[in-house]
Amino acid sequence: MADAAEFESLVLPHLDTLYRVGRRLTGEAADAEDLVQETLLRAWRGWGGFTAGSNARAWLLTILRNTFISRWRSRRREGTPVSIDDADPNAVLRAVQREDPEGNFFERVVDTQVLAAVEGLPEEYREAVVLSDLEGLPYAEVAQVLGIPVGTVKSRLFRARRLLQRALHDHAVELGILRGTP
């Protein structure tokens, strides 16, 4: 079974990434495990379609994302829909910035709150932020995984980050770190 060893050496270095992305997409550890398992099985069955020497991480993440869409998405509880003022997305920035222009409050927001805010994003924003800002994929690789142009990745990330800033600001107000503007 030389193939099996080769497959594992290609896939296992990316297992943690697949698991973390699965966690953020499904929101649950048990679902993440099921999603990664399905991804690995599909990858094994579709291994013939993988071009040796090409980007294994992007290939696996694409399978994971497609699996998520076909099997999990309908089951996942969606957060409250959020809107962003398309005419002036920077209105969010100004509102958030008013009380703390340098963003010092970001240093007091704990990691679990940041991850919860990411999980509360609408899906098309969430997947872009998870791949880019949490996993550190270059925009071109995010574009490849999501099957969209780099320009679309940029505009989704721009809006997603504004929504995150607002969510973290609101959270800081709830905790009394910021007073919040009446």
Next chain:
Amino acid sequence: MSPAIDCARALEMMQDWLRREVTAAHAAELEAHVSACTACRGHAEFESRFRDAIERATSRECCPAETRARLLAALEREREG
């Protein structure tokens, strides 16, 4: 020589610039603007602290050992058909 960028354009590019996802020409324009604009220097500080918070939260959470073992076992079963 391209025309100088305004604050709106600078804000639009700032997060991409912090992640080194802008061209060298755009980076130069943005840096020139930020060095001359107090408001945008504040924005850059804000955006940079935001980015740091997100990067910090990137849990270096690993796939748990038991999960990993179950995943490998599932692959093994699949291969043995």
